[in-house]
Amino acid sequence: MSEPSDAEADEGAPADGSGDDADGNERGAWVSLFSGGKDSSWALYRALERSLPVERLVTVHPTGDSYMYHVPATELAALAAESVGIPLLDVEPDDFEADAATDSGSQGDAEIEPLEAALVQLDAELERDGTGGIAGVTAGAVESEYQTSRIEGMCERLGCDLFAPLWRRDPRELADEMLEAGFEIVIVQVAARGLDESWLGRTLDREAFADLEALNEEYGVHVLGEGGEFETLVVDGPHMDRRIDLEYETEWEGTRGRLRVTDARLE
Secondary structure (H helix, E strand, O other), rough: OOOOOOOHHOOOOOOOOEEEEEOEOOOOEEEEEEOOOOHHHHHHHHHOOOOOOEEEEEEEEEOOOOOOOOOOOOHHHHHHHHHHHEEEEOOOOOOOOHOOOOOOOHHHHHHHHHHOOOOOOHHOOOOOOOOOOOEEEEEEOOOOHHHHHHHHHHHHHHEEEOOOOOOOHHHHHHHHHHHHHHOOEEEEEOOOOOOOHHHHOEEEHHHHHHHHHHHHHHHHHOOOOOOOOOOEEEOOOOOOOOOOOEEEEEEOHHHHHHEEEEEEEEO
């Protein structure tokens, strides 16, 4: 199964047509890999725009660090899922022990296993209830071959499509599209030179993205945080019925920090 081309990504097309029946109608359910962050939320939003039948959101909750997954504030994915109105499947693996990994390739392969096992079980459940199993998976990958190749391999083993509408898109164009669509995006963690404590809790608006472009030129900070420079939470958007209201404190240590959410609710 090939990755979507830039043109396919622009149109929100799946990577191939294997999820279609002879009449061009989607077979089975779509599953959205979902952390509540901007990239996975955008992939979900584009899938819903295209009327793909997304029946489940799936959130992996790493205990410690992870090479494959968004880590901070994944507990808030449940609130986001409630606002979106799609049932959430939580995957809670053992500690990946990523901080002790000596082989990144083996680490990534190991980290995909609990997600794949959960999707195999979900696929069987969807077959039993007459939905038709998993037709496709959405992912918010932008540039990471490391993550995308493993998700793509998982989809091949599951026999389903991969929908990756952010893949190899221009970061600033994507940022502008998210803002134009009405996404409200909050930074929940930073870990990069040039990003100080003032960025924690900051809303990513056009001024913030302009500042990130300047930091990209000065320090190499990726405009969308693709290198792990920052992590986000989408608190509102056109795919959500109710906004997430956050109360938090900031925690800062050396050159990195995060929000410690003390309360979160749907408005």
